[in-house]
Amino acid sequence: MREVVINTNKLTKRFGDFTAVNEITFEVYNGEIFGFLGANGAGKTTAMRMLIGLSKPTSGSATVAGFDVYKQTENIKKNIGYMSQKFSLYEDLTVLENISFYGGIYGLSDAQIKTKSDELITSLGLQNEAKKLVASLPLGWKQKLSFSVALLHEPKIVFLDEPTGGVDPLTRRQFWDLIYAASDKGVTIFVTTHYLDEAEYCNRISIMVDGKIEALDSPENLKKQFNTHSMDEVFYELARGAKRVE
Amino acid sequence: MAFVKKEFYHVLRDKRTLLILFGMPVMQILIFGFALSNEVKNTKILVVDNAKDVSSGKIISEIAASKYFQLEQITSDDKQIEPAFKKGIIHVAIVIPANFNHDLMHLNKAQIQIIADASDPNLATTLTNYLSAIIQDYQSRLNKTFSVPFQIIPDIRMLYNPQLKGAPNFVPGVMALVLMLVCVLMTAISIVKEKETGTMEILLVSPFKPVLVILAKAVPYLLLSLINLASILLLSVYVLGVPVNGSLLLLFAESTLFIITCLTLGIFISIKTNTQQAAMLVSLMGMLLPTVLFSGFMFPIENMPVPLQIISNIVPSKWFYIIVKSIMIKGVGFSIIWKETLILAGIMLVLFLLSLKSFKIRMQ
Numbered sequence: 027m028r029e030v031v032i033n034t035n036k037l038t039k040r041f042g043d044f045t046a047v048n049e050i051t052f053e054v055y056n057g058e059i060f061g062f063l064g065a066n067g068a069g070k071t072t073a074m075r076m077l078i079g080l081s082k083p084t085s086g087s088a089t090v091a092g093f094d095v096y097k098q099t100e101n102i103k104k105n106i107g108y109m110s111q112k113f114s115l116y117e118d119l120t121v122l123e124n125i126s127f128y129g130g131i132y133g134l135s136d137a138q139i140k141t142k143s144d145e146l147i148t149s150l151g152l153q154n155e156a157k158k159l160v161a162s163l164p165l166g167w168k169q170k171l172s173f174s175v176a177l178l179h180e181p182k183i184v185f186l187d188e189p190t191g192g193v194d195p196l197t198r199r200q201f202w203d204l205i206y207a208a209s210d211k212g213v214t215i216f217v218t219t220h221y222l223d224e225a226e227y228c229n230r231i232s233i234m235v236d237g238k239i240e241a242l243d244s245p246e247n248l249k250k251q252f253n254t255h256s257m258d259e260v261f262y263e264l265a266r267g268a269k270r271v272e
Numbered sequence: 273m274a275f276v277k278k279e280f281y282h283v284l285r286d287k288r289t290l291l292i293l294f295g296m297p298v299m300q301i302l303i304f305g306f307a308l309s310n311e312v313k314n315t316k317i318l319v320v321d322n323a324k325d326v327s328s329g330k331i332i333s334e335i336a337a338s339k340y341f342q343l344e345q346i347t348s349d350d351k352q353i354e355p356a357f358k359k360g361i362i363h364v365a366i367v368i369p370a371n372f373n374h375d376l377m378h379l380n381k382a383q384i385q386i387i388a389d390a391s392d393p394n395l396a397t398t399l400t401n402y403l404s405a406i407i408q409d410y411q412s413r414l415n416k417t418f419s420v421p422f423q424i425i426p427d428i429r430m431l432y433n434p435q436l437k438g439a440p441n442f443v444p445g446v447m448a449l450v451l452m453l454v455c456v457l458m459t460a461i462s463i464v465k466e467k468e469t470g471t472m473e474i475l476l477v478s479p480f481k482p483v484l485v486i487l488a489k490a491v492p493y494l495l496l497s498l499i500n501l502a503s504i505l506l507l508s509v510y511v512l513g514v515p516v517n518g519s520l521l522l523l524f525a526e527s528t529l530f531i532i533t534c535l536t537l538g539i540f541i542s543i544k545t546n547t548q549q550a551a552m553l554v555s556l557m558g559m560l561l562p563t564v565l566f567s568g569f570m571f572p573i574e575n576m577p578v579p580l581q582i583i584s585n586i587v588p589s590k591w592f593y594i595i596v597k598s599i600m601i602k603g604v605g606f607s608i609i610w611k612e613t614l615i616l617a618g619i620m621l622v623l624f625l626l627s628l629k630s631f632k633i634r635m636q
Contacts (some may be wrong), residue, residue, distance in 0.1 A: 126274060130278075
């Protein structure tokens with residue numbers, strides 16, 4: 027049995043009468059790439075926000091990296107990295123300044139920041155851009171950079187919220203290479219996406235419909251279960267039942 | 273502190289905003305300073321000389337020699353005064369009565385009438401002051417040569433606006449305005465900007481304490497405001513000649529209190545709004561306008577209807593304006609303004625608690 031790093035039990039979030047996330051229960055194992063799929067408005071982002079301590083659950087329980095989402099959000103925050111849908115680096119700072127800022131708020135020492143920045147810039151091939159403003163980088167590089175920044179403090183788990191939105195297929199592929207590289211180092215990846223080809227890259231995926239998890243398994247098993255060859259079919263089959271319209 | 277450093281990068285990289293921030297107080301002081309300047313030169317004056325004697329002649333030549341006045345006309349016809357005012361040819365007139373020299377020499381006392389167009393109250397006061405000074409000057413020279421004291425009594429009449437309401441002391445007003453603008457508007461915008469770009473979310477997911485995130489954003493603006501304050505004071509002392517009569521230390525201490533109040537207000541607005549436009553609107557409508565209207569800087573509060581007077585009490589700049597005026601112009605110490613200071617501190621505390629509360633609710 028592999029180590030469980032995220033564990034939820036009937037986790038629920040209500041906003042007034044509206045139940046955004048309805049009793050979801052799942053486990054994520056150490057080192058896996060866990061895909062979190064669902065149509066727009068299905069509750070993916072809300073679920074993720076509860077796990078990273080941005081939003082308090084209404085009921086149910088969950089632990090992330092062994093810490094309780096109600097009481098130990100501070101501990102959770104130290105152990106996770108997060109990359110949001112929106113591009114989240116500072117455009118008016120240079121690449122290096124962004125790295126040292128994020129290093130700083132995660133409490134890395136100056137020496138650590140120095141080594142990390144050198145490493146990161148070399149691995150991304152940004153030597154010539156290190157002192158340029160982030161605003162001047164192409165979107166694909168920005169996204170790779172923000173992923174690397176999210177990993178700066180060597181978190182156990184990294185949460186990616188639709189990390190590849192608006193990026194061309196080639197860059198997406200390169201982005202997934204980075205995800206694999208991180209996964210090989212033992213980092214658990216929790217990624218939401220609505221690109222179904224990306225779902226195939228995950229070890230296991232869950233599909234959310236109207237706030238509930240309707241399916242959870244490896245892509246192969248899901249395809250078998252729904253008796254089809256593509257994830258698209260699986261997704262359409264499930265999403266057809268959705269009542270929520272965005 | 274990585275965070276404060278980053279905030280400074282933000283502020284310093286945005287050259288245009290920076291220019292506005294540092295340029296604005298300078299511009300305002302200069303514009304207000306010279307628009308409301310005491311230096312009024314070459315004003316046209318009408319002299320009605322009914323005396324036509326030695327003394328009246330001397331006074332008229334003194335007036336003509338002054339750089340402040342330009343003789344429009346010397347006449348002995350009182351009826352010319354009114355049309356000249358109405359047409360706007362002159363702003364001030366002086367009437368020397370018949371027997372002026374006689375009265376002065378024999379009764380040791382003579383009257384002179386100054387009539388000013390007070391539809392521009394500041395100009396009117398300035399002009400009558402100049403004229404009074406010229407007359408005083410003449411009188412004291414007379415007193416030197418003769419042993420009996422002579423007295424010329426200027427009878428000043430303000431036309432159109434006899435009460436001379438609204439002569440502002442603009443330096444304290446500009447201080448309140450600029451500090452309000454920099455602290456409230458800039459802080460609110462800079463925090464809301466992080467919300468818009470999504471970086472706020474990342475900061476909140478980091479182990480960095482949310483309250484510190486917000487406080488760190490306020491630091492550069494505190495510093496910036498102090499620099500602005502210094503530049504306003506330097507300008508007012510060295511360019512406009514408005515001295516700081518009270519303790520400079522006290523002035524800076526009180527200003528820091530006001531700055532912190534404004535920063536808290538900016539933070540409060542930023543917590544309540546989600547877009548830069550909204551933040552800007554709220555800051556401008558909610559803060560700048562009341563500052564202009566209710567601080568007593570432009571419009572005297574005593575003249576307002578009671579409900580508005582009550583409202584003016586919750587405008588922090590009103591209290592700051594009173595404090596600065598007291599320190600800068602009256603030169604009083606803390607013992608006189610402790611009450612206003614306390615009120616300002618109270619407003620700050622309330623805002624701080626409100627911000628903290630709504631910030632926590634947001635986090636749910």
